[in-house]
Amino acid sequence: MQSFNYAKPASLADAAAALAKAEDGTLLAGGQTLLPTMKARLAAPSDLVDLAGIAELKGISVSGGTVTIGAMTRHADVAGSAEVKGAIPALAALAGGIGDQAVRNRGTIGGSVANNDPAADYPAAVLGLGATVRTNSRSIAADDFFTGLFDTALNAGEIVTAVSFPVPQKAAYVKFPNPASRYAMVGVFVAKTASGVRVAVTGAGNGGVFRVPAYEAALAANFSPSAIADGVISAADMNSDLHADAEYRAHLVAVMARRAVAAAG
Amino acid sequence: MPTVSMTVNGQTVSAEVDGRTLLVEFIREHLALTGTHVGCDTSQCGACVVHVNGEAAKSCTMLAVQANGASVTTIEGLSEGDDLHPMQAAFKDNHGLQCGFCTPGMIMSAVDLAKRNPNPTEAEIRKGLEGNICRCTGYHNIVKAVAQGAAGMRG
Numbered sequence: 001m002q003s004f005n006y007a008k009p010a011s012l013a014d015a016a017a018a019l020a021k022a023e024d025g026t027l028l029a030g031g032q033t034l035l036p037t038m039k040a041r042l043a044a045p046s047d048l049v050d051l052a053g054i055a056e057l058k059g060i061s062v063s064g065g066t067v068t069i070g071a072m073t074r075h076a077d078v079a080g081s082a083e084v085k086g087a088i089p090a091l092a093a094l095a096g097g098i099g100d101q102a103v104r105n106r107g108t109i110g111g112s113v114a115n116n117d118p119a120a121d122y123p124a125a126v127l128g129l130g131a132t133v134r135t136n137s138r139s140i141a142a143d144d145f146f147t148g149l150f151d152t153a154l155n156a157g158e159i160v161t162a163v164s165f166p167v168p169q170k171a172a173y174v175k176f177p178n179p180a181s182r183y184a185m186v187g188v189f190v191a192k193t194a195s196g197v198r199v200a201v202t203g204a205g206n207g208g209v210f211r212v213p214a215y216e217a218a219l220a221a222n223f224s225p226s227a228i229a230d231g232v233i234s235a236a237d238m239n240s241d242l243h244a245d246a247e248y249r250a251h252l253v254a255v256m257a258r259r260a261v262a263a264a265g
Numbered sequence: 266m267p268t269v270s271m272t273v274n275g276q277t278v279s280a281e282v283d284g285r286t287l288l289v290e291f292i293r294e295h296l297a298l299t300g301t302h303v304g305c306d307t308s309q310c311g312a313c314v315v316h317v318n319g320e321a322a323k324s325c326t327m328l329a330v331q332a333n334g335a336s337v338t339t340i341e342g343l344s345e346g347d348d349l350h351p352m353q354a355a356f357k358d359n360h361g362l363q364c365g366f367c368t369p370g371m372i373m374s375a376v377d378l379a380k381r382n383p384n385p386t387e388a389e390i391r392k393g394l395e396g397n398i399c400r401c402t403g404y405h406n407i408v409k410a411v412a413q414g415a416a417g418m419r420g
Binding site: 001005031032036048100101105106180181182 | 267283284285287306307308309311314317320321322323326327328330331333374377378393395396397
């Protein structure tokens with residue numbers, strides 16, 4: 001790991017100021033991705049601005065059909081939250097399946113969505129539920145937020161403060177985890193809402209998380225696994241690596257999607 | 266260099282460290298508590314698991330400065346006096362180890378699991394230990410040990 005300056009501001013304004021004056025600064029949330037990346041010298045920020053001291057970034061609230069989760073809320077907190085389990089059980093279950101317990105005790109939702117790892121779980125929930133990403137300067141719709149591999153609509157210096165999830169009628173997330181890392185080789189989030197069905201896929205696409213309009217249309221007409229039984233996904237845009245080739249990932253998308261619809265009930 | 270202060274196994278410790286010092290490096294190299302191991306150094310294997318404010322964390326994937334002000338428990342701080350903690354005793358009774366390299370992290374994760382779920386099923390134990398890798402035992406006796414250790418912690 002290369003050396004860096006460390007700051008732990010107590011307010012969002014101080015964090016933004018610390019980041020602005022840094023030569024090549026980075027925000028530190030739970031560190032479960034950033035620190036391994038820095039250890040591998042794939043990242044070498046001049047400054048780390050630790051968000052752990054900012055109380056307003058933590059916590060979960062449910063009101064008016066919306067679940068809002070502060071950016072520094074840990075996966076373990078979301079997984080164990082009675083409020084999240086009551087409002088969107090699929091979201092609590094997704095958080096409880098990220099990494100392992102020790103990782104869930106450190107990793108945060110804000111860090112996950114800002115990093116936009118193509119195999120991370122949270123982007124599937126954010127896109128699948130049509131959530132809104134809140135930052136220190138604006139609100140960004142999920143459909144506009146994820147722009148490519150490890151790439152988002154966030155501007156330089158912009159800080160994710162919370163993610164707001166509309167409560168769906170029903171939803172489920174099913175993933176085929178890599179047995180070593182527990183990252184999704186393919187994960188599919190399906191949500192049925194008053195305004196239609198959304199299907200979001202993580203782990204599979206070579207451009208990161210994506211929606212499947214053909215599945216959404218079929219499921220809007222008939223919300224059952226049989227509605228997408230013939231729904232072949234093209235392998236052309238799938239990721240291919242030593243864990244699974246593109247054809248296998250395309251196959252898994254269809255299988256995981258049917259399982260998610262069945263699990264949503 | 267930043268100064269870090271924390272409570273480790275009940276003792277207050279304070280030191281000036283390079284900001285990039287990992288918590289596990291602080292524990293092993295500054296405090297000479299070498300029971301916490303470094304296996305993969307990539308947050309996969311769990312040999313470095315300690316408790317930070319009572320919860321399992323991979324100390325190879327945490328900076329010492331992030332633990333500033335925290336209460337940290339390592340494998341050395343688990344037992345009281347010469348009596349083994351019930352989870353340590355259970356690993357001994359059930360031969361839940363062979364080479365022993367993974368054991369400190371395995372036990373710290375198991376104690377964390379049993380605190381959250383005092384009476385775990387075999388499946389819950391296996392899922393709860395997903396972040397701890399053992400290359401010797403095939404896990405069977407570890408799972409038995411965790412069940413007994415959890416029972417011992419229930420008292």
